Amino acid sequence: MRETVFANAQIVLPDEVVIGSVLVRDGKIAAIDAGAGRSGEDLEGDYLIPGLVELHTDHLENHYRPRPGVFWDPLAALHAHDAQIAGSGITTVFDAVRIGSDNDLPDMLAHARKLVDAVRTGGAGGWLRAEHFIHLRCELPSHDVVDHFDALADHPMTRLASVMDHTPGQRQFRSLDAYRRFYAKQMGRSPQELQAYVDARLDEHRRYAGPNRRAIVSRARTMGIALASHDDATLAHVEEAETDGVAISEFPTTLEAASAAHEAGLAILMGAPNVVRGQSHSGNISATDLVVGGLLDILSSDYVPYALMQAAFLLPQRVEGLDLPAALATVTSNPARAAGLEDRGEVSLGKRADLVRVAADAPLPVVRGVWREGLRVS
Structure with a gap:
């Protein structure tokens, strides 16, 4: 079993943005938690969006x-x-x-x-x-x-x-x-x-x-x-x-x-x-x-x-x-x-963990990390 937690992120869900964490297990999104409930890779407040x-x-x-x-x-x-x-x-x-x-x-x-x-x-x-x-x-x-x-x-x-x-x-x-x-x-x-x-x-x-x-x-x-x-x-x-x-x-x-x-x-x-x-x-x-x-x-x-x-x-x-x-x-x-x-295409339970970390405090959105089915590719 392969698990990764992305914590302290602005998670862009299908209809809202929440601050919290996403648990990825075996290439799929296994949990989405608002707040500071899980520890893991700290995204430092960056956006976490679907690939x-x-x-x-x-x-x-x-x-x-x-x-x-x-x-x-x-x-x-x-x-x-x-x-x-x-x-x-x-x-x-x-x-x-x-x-x-x-x-x-x-x-x-x-x-x-x-x-x-x-x-x-x-x-x-x-x-x-x-x-x-x-x-x-x-x-x-x-x-x-x-x-x-x-x-x-x-x-x-x-x-x-x-x-x-x-x-x-x-x-x-x-x-x-x-x-x-x-x-x-x-x-x-x-x-x-x-x-x-x-x-x-x-x-x-x-x-x-x-x-x-x-x-x-x-x-x-x-x-x-x-x-x-x-x-x-x-x-x-x-x-x-x-x-x-x-x-x-x-x-x-x-x-x-x-x-x-x-x-x-x-x-x-x-x-x-x-x-x-x-x-x-x-x-x-x-x-x-x-x-x-x-x-x-x-x-x-x-x-x-x-x-x-x-x-x-x-x-x-x-x-x-x-x-x-x-x-x-x-x-x-x-x-x-x-x-x-x-x-794919959503940060939702059961979807593929195709995810992108984006810093949006610069003049342009900056891609800081890309994961495909939970594995980092960029």
């Missing part, structure tokens, strides 16, 4: 491809990614792996397979700090995305798939002018070259997006993989997601879509960097505005792992009437529940 649950991070891909044309060793990339994830207080992470080839990466499956194999190897070897799952980001207008899904989906670590369409004039970039402004410098192409690129993407959308969506939704349902829609912008997008049995609406771009998704019972996920920056990087709706309207369920770190912790502690300062337990639910219990992981 964060991250459903959509592109961070592994960024480590694997740190520069255009540069591909890092996938296990080394995973090691660096995992250390930063755990160090940010994230104990459960869904690593987003894009599937579906394009002009920049015509052999996308080879790269995706390397990342998925690395995550599986790290998990089987027991050397990962956080618990990792796979989130397949399915780019629907790609001609080979269904083949990629078939190659990578049939594994217990693949738990989530998002159906995406980044076609110019669709969803994230409903305005072609906005798309051109955003990508003109990034792609380094002339106006004529960019227009040719846009025309090719529109043709791929017309040919492949609809059939590919139907095929992937059908396969995901059969395999029990949770589905997310991506960048819903209209009522029609939300209605399609509801028909497809989607559980999560990722990054809705308009208030209309977010409201409709909420009414349909979809969990609404937005980016924590959006909260930290106070706006979307592409000019869409503010995540904080959705919180104010009661329309946000889940935050994702997206491309900055620490943003998840930062946003959770920032929201109560920005949104009147929102307390810390409610803000932390967007990065703990809500994403855990949406992903079907009912054993």
Whole structure:
């Protein structure tokens, strides 16, 4: 029997904060006591919160491809990614792996397979700090995305798939002018070259997006993989997601879509960097505005792992009437529940002892210790 006591902590429970101690036995929370009843590791008044649950991070891909044309060793990339994830207080992470080839990466499956194999190897070897799952980001207008899904989906670590369409004039970039402004410098192409690129993407959308969506939704349902829609912008997008049995609406771009998704019972996920920056990087709706309207369920770190912790502690300062337990639910219990992981996400009796010590007396919340199933990992 393995026991640890965390004492003198501000314990963030699902609906309140209490000062006291938490007893962990064999990786689970065995007792929660208010007051000074137990002695143990003295947290010196720091917060003790649930380990964060991250459903959509592109961070592994960024480590694997740190520069255009540069591909890092996938296990080394995973090691660096995992250390930063755990160090940010994230104990459960869904690593987003894009599937579906394009002009920049015509052999996308080879790269995706390397990342998925690395995550599986790290998990089987027991050397990962956080618990990792796979989130397949399915780019629907790609001609080979269904083949990629078939190659990578049939594994217990693949738990989530998002159906995406980044076609110019669709969803994230409903305005072609906005798309051109955003990508003109990034792609380094002339106006004529960019227009040719846009025309090719529109043709791929017309040919492949609809059939590919139907095929992937059908396969995901059969395999029990949770589905997310991506960048819903209209009522029609939300209605399609509801028909497809989607559980999560990722990054809705308009208030209309977010409201409709909420009414349909979809969990609404937005980016924590959006909260930290106070706006979307592409000019869409503010995540904080959705919180104010009661329309946000889940935050994702997206491309900055620490943003998840930062946003959770920032929201109560920005949104009147929102307390810390409610803000932390967007990065703990809500994403855990949406992903079907009912054993974690709360400091509650019987739950996994995925715990984070946080000092919040500095300008930013400081992660001072991370435990996964009662074992210290950071």
